[in-house]
Amino acid sequence: MIRAFHIYKYYQKGQVALVDINLRIEKGDFLFITGPSGAGKTTLLKLIYLREFPSSGQLLIEDKNVLHLKRKELEELRRHIGVVFQDFKLIPYLTVYENVALPLYINKEPEYRVRQRVFSALDYVGLVHKTSKFPLQLSGGEQQRIGIARAIVRNPTLLVADEPTGNLDYERAIEIMDMLLDMNTRGATVIVATHNLEIIKRYNKNTVYLKEGRIEER
Amino acid sequence: MRISFFLKRAVLNFLRNKYNNFSSIVNVAVVSFFSILILFVIENAIEFVDRLVSENSAVIVLKDSATLEDIKGVEEIVSKQKGIERYRYISPTHAYEELKNAFGLSAEVADLKPERLLPPLFELKFSRYMEREDFERLKMQLSQNIAFQEMRVNLDLIILSFKFKEYSIYFKGIIIFIVCISSFYILSNTIGLNLNNNRREEIELIELLGGDSLDIKIPYIVEGIIVVSIGFLLGLFIAFGCFITVLPYISKMLHFGVFSFTPVVVKSIDVVFVYLVLVISGFFGVVKFINRFIEGLYEEGN
Ligand SMILES: Nc1ncnc2c1ncn2[C@@H]1O[C@H](COP(=O)(O)OP(=O)(O)OP(=O)(O)O)[C@@H](O)[C@H]1O
Ligand SMILES: [Mg+2]
Numbered sequence: 001m002i003r004a005f006h007i008y009k010y011y012q013k014g015q016v017a018l019v020d021i022n023l024r025i026e027k028g029d030f031l032f033i034t035g036p037s038g039a040g041k042t043t044l045l046k047l048i049y050l051r052e053f054p055s056s057g058q059l060l061i062e063d064k065n066v067l068h069l070k071r072k073e074l075e076e077l078r079r080h081i082g083v084v085f086q087d088f089k090l091i092p093y094l095t096v097y098e099n100v101a102l103p104l105y106i107n108k109e110p111e112y113r114v115r116q117r118v119f120s121a122l123d124y125v126g127l128v129h130k131t132s133k134f135p136l137q138l139s140g141g142e143q144q145r146i147g148i149a150r151a152i153v154r155n156p157t158l159l160v161a162d163e164p165t166g167n168l169d170y171e172r173a174i175e176i177m178d179m180l181l182d183m184n185t186r187g188a189t190v191i192v193a194t195h196n197l198e199i200i201k202r203y204n205k206n207t208v209y210l211k212e213g214r215i216e217e218r
Numbered sequence: 219m220r221i222s223f224f225l226k227r228a229v230l231n232f233l234r235n236k237y238n239n240f241s242s243i244v245n246v247a248v249v250s251f252f253s254i255l256i257l258f259v260i261e262n263a264i265e266f267v268d269r270l271v272s273e274n275s276a277v278i279v280l281k282d283s284a285t286l287e288d289i290k291g292v293e294e295i296v297s298k299q300k301g302i303e304r305y306r307y308i309s310p311t312h313a314y315e316e317l318k319n320a321f322g323l324s325a326e327v328a329d330l331k332p333e334r335l336l337p338p339l340f341e342l343k344f345s346r347y348m349e350r351e352d353f354e355r356l357k358m359q360l361s362q363n364i365a366f367q368e369m370r371v372n373l374d375l376i377i378l379s380f381k382f383k384e385y386s387i388y389f390k391g392i393i394i395f396i397v398c399i400s401s402f403y404i405l406s407n408t409i410g411l412n413l414n415n416n417r418r419e420e421i422e423l424i425e426l427l428g429g430d431s432l433d434i435k436i437p438y439i440v441e442g443i444i445v446v447s448i449g450f451l452l453g454l455f456i457a458f459g460c461f462i463t464v465l466p467y468i469s470k471m472l473h474f475g476v477f478s479f480t481p482v483v484v485k486s487i488d489v490v491f492v493y494l495v496l497v498i499s500g501f502f503g504v505v506k507f508i509n510r511f512i513e514g515l516y517e518e519g520n
Contacts, residue, residue, distance in 0.1 A: 049426065050426070051422075051426055052516075053516070074428075075428045075429070075430055076428065077428075078425075078426060078427065078428035079427070079428035083426060089419055089422075089423050091420055091423070093230050093231075093234060094227070094230075098223065101223075102423075102424070102427060103427045103428075105220050105223055105433075106424065106427050106428055106429045106430075106433050107428075108220065111220075
């Protein structure tokens, strides 16, 4: 599913974010990425969900080298990836329904499919009754669940979540994690970045520890 | 529906940025207004000179020695010529009769033969659609005819009208150029100003969801078209308001006994053309800006 060989990532002004990352993630895996703030968790996820590209090294996603993708292939690959963002990234002037429908519109799905998928995704996160609300009328936890609904609405083969439990209380966090785990049992490869060690302990899954951009062996 | 979703995003974005968009609308309106005004001036200048030309008649003077055959030949040339509205042949006898009637000349007294007094003539009235080539061809063909002596015509006026028509194309070209440039920059600036953080995130999000370039651009393009259309209609509205109030005065000013001139309103095809140029160059302005923006999305990190 994902192979990383000696990946380095530098931001502008020589800011080093990732150093010599080697990774092998198989289809159907569930993986935690953790580490202190600034360790490079988000950067690693951004490389995986194709928001950033490696400065050097090779990254293969679904057997495709991300540095050699044509525009069309890049779009196609991104459509297989569901992303839950640290800051939700909901469009404020669109309703909950429209926010969740956005990936389906991008896939050019027919209207009846859009309806069906949006309702089942919202049902899954337990927010069907909020379809016509606007994001800012929802609580942080609810916004996060809308973000999850949008990430899963296309049945992605790869689901990436950046701090999905960021500022939620433990119980809410568990609810969200259970959903991600459930998606994993349904076949999606799931990668979750979090610095919540309690959660990592509870789920007891493969974990990558990052520190100052490097993977630490434990 | 996907399309209505695009439109909704465009309209909502338009409304959300109504202050920026309003100033762009005013800019587009000003550009449209002046373009239409200049078109109006050009159109009427041409019309005016054409009217002067067509009011003016030309006279072809043939040699005294012209035979009936020669006259037929000249008539043939004249009748086949484009750009001549009507013509008539004035024979010496006919001219003599007219003179006689007008001045009470008596042939008996002067014992003059009409042929001695007056050469055979053709009187031409040019149509306003005469082109320079038509005129040159007429001159050339006439000069090849042995009976041809000279053509009396207000050449300055005719040349002036040709010049005007030729230059009017350049003037229109300049207008179109100005319209292009302004629309391009007005819209690319509008979109630039409108790309506040929310919309930057929106573009980034659609990129990350695998949206193609249309998914990203259509709402902005539609928004640009809305801005252009409203601005253009506003400019058009004001321009026509001005025409309606000003035209009667111009007509009155140019109304003389023999000659009167009623200004023409700009041709609708020109107006449509200005609109299309606005839309098309605005389109490129938007596309160029968004392309630059998307490129920038990935440059910051490398
Ligand atoms: N767009 C950027 N431009 C420049 N430097 C960046 C950028 N994004 C991240 N960095 C730097 O890269 C390093 C890793 O950042 P990253 O966001 O990946 O950390 P993180 O592990 O996700 O931290 P957090 O737990 O706080 O979210 C940091 O030193 C950060 O300052
Ligand atoms: Mg982070």
